[in-house]
Amino acid sequence: MDLKWNEFIITGDPLILGAQISILLGGIAVVAALTYFKKWSWLWKEWLTSVDHKKLGIMYILSALLMLFRGGIDGLMIRTQLAKPGMEFLDPQHYNEVFSTHGVIMILFMAMPFLIGLINYIVPLQIGARDVAFPYLNNLSFWTFFVGMALFNISFIIGGSPDAGWTGYTPLATNEFSPGPGQNYYLLAIQIAGIGTLMTGINFFVTILKMRTKGMTLMKMSMFTWTSLITMLIIIFAFPVLTVALAMQTFDRLFGSVLFTLQGDGNPMLWVNLFWVWGHPEVYIVILPAFGIFSEIISTFARKQLFAYKAMVVSIVTISVLSFLVWVHHFFTMGNSAEANSFFSITTMAISIPTGVKIFNWLFTMYRGRITFTTPMLWSLAFIPNFVIGGVTGVMLAMAAADYQYHNTYFLVSHFHYVLISGTVFACFAGLIYWYPKMFGHKLNEKIGKWAFWIFVIGFNVCFFPQYFLGLDGMPRRISTYLPEDGWTGLNMISTIGAFMMGLAFLIFVYNIYYSWRYSPREKTGDAWGLGRNLEWATTSSIPPHYNFAVLPEVTGLDPYWDMKEKGLDQQKNTDYKPIHMPSNSSTPAIMSALMGMAAFGLVFQWYWVGIVGAVGIFITMIVRSFDYNDGYYVSVEEIKETEAKANK
């Protein structure tokens, strides 16, 4: 690709210039601070090369919060542009780029890593394990995600962002209609991050199946562990489809194949089809762990076992199968036969049944419970009615004939924001607040947290409820402006106000992290809320020691930790320590992923020599890794005693 220098670095847009300057200054500040406080080697040794699932979890969550910020800014820019007819805040090209990156970032670089971060931190604890099945792979997963994310994010300052929507539909995304590096960034960044996700899927699937502590049969696992297991199963079967589809489109764009093009024998609709074969399971990948988080929180703060645990398990297992049978509902209007549309219409309605069952499980769990209204519980309570609105409108969309009316309007936009925000995002907030003392040894301030909660939930409804009516009134999605005569002005203005309320709430949330770090009292026990039911609360200290459990707990029933407390058993009394085998840190994943980033960056600009050098580098690191005979180290009994004594103080 022959790019002039001023096309390579994006210039001439004041917004982007501002971003470039702030990124530059921010980068310099971080580097300077690390050097000044001599933290480089600490950062590298303790965090970046760590294979500890807890540290990786925290790094995932921090990246996700950063992406929530970036994606949120994108969202606010979209809403600003649409606040009034004829706004000139973003030109159409820039608008297209912003909504495209918003979608990709929110789903793939915010929701996924946030949930994977929580799963990383909590699931090994809940199953009473000391780490995951493949700790090295876990670090590699994190780095491939991180490099994919970084690659995607630099697109807007170097070379230009993708602008064909988060769905990257062909033929729009082919070279003919989307020249330049933007769409290449999309393909390669998601490809790299997707490999990481697939590895996470395999890793946690094996971890949950093979590393449960003594006595924990499948039907004694916590609901969060169950939903994680099923999520991983869906990942294992859905992500390869994305990998293949992305590779095919990459071939079209870089090497001139004609798979999805309008020329030759290409079929653009095949991309749409393959995208949604992955895409619909993907929406379940981001909602199932959320269901798990709400289940944990609701049963904890209602002080009751989850109602109809078995029905819950059956319904998520059913979802795992059905989620692969509904993908066509995303393109009913693309001219399928009536038989095909009817079939997928019915399967789509069928999948809302197991989803609906769970709502009743949560309601009955709370029925006659003694509820404590903590912030995580508030988020979970708000989830129920809001998610029902999203689900009901989903069933409306599921009727193929009716969807001809709703498709590609704001009605659809509102549907998926209702399910994704009140489902996934509420769950991320709730889960982070709930498990915060596990991760950082102190709670988040409840009062500030409640402010953030109320402003966010009200803002969310103010923002998205009007969009249903805009959609019914015919406002299409992905338009950069409209006319006063369209009559959409009032509702759009309201919607924008709601969006800024959510932005404010996010800032309060982040401020709360700082405030609580300064002022919250430090937790003294492992059971920070005093109501913990599962094994993550059974650790000696609030933040578990790096080996998690000095002696692995034994499980006899559901809600094992609650059980132990009822029976007056103290997990810590068992001091029959044995040396603990732990995996060693490794620096190859970070290097390997950086080389992947380099190779991909070369491909984005079709500088093949960069790509080749990067690829050779990847193979060299793989070879180096395969001669790595380090199989971990032992924590001695003395060290365990010391750590436990310190924790018990």
Add this chain to the structure above:
Amino acid sequence: MSQQTKKGHFPWKHIIGFLISIALTLVAFATALWTDWSSTTIFIIILIFAVIQAALQLVMFMHMTEGEDGGLISGNTLFGFFIAIVIIVGTYWLMTSGHMHMGMSM
């Protein structure tokens, strides 16, 4: 069943699997060589025999169903098989029916 081979008895399972595999291969071969059925029919028959034989190998030689994870591995394989069929058949159906197939040379 699995105990037999483990205890060093005569490996019946392998022998039977081997014989059935040979039979399947010969029948497929014969169909291709000595029948005058249309090539589509022959293709389908060979395909079916190939799938049976692959399953046979997994069960008889690679002991997929045995051991403590046998059920799990078999279940996962079946699930994977099911998903693959859904994706392929579904995609083929969609791409060849409705208005979509217009302009496609499939």
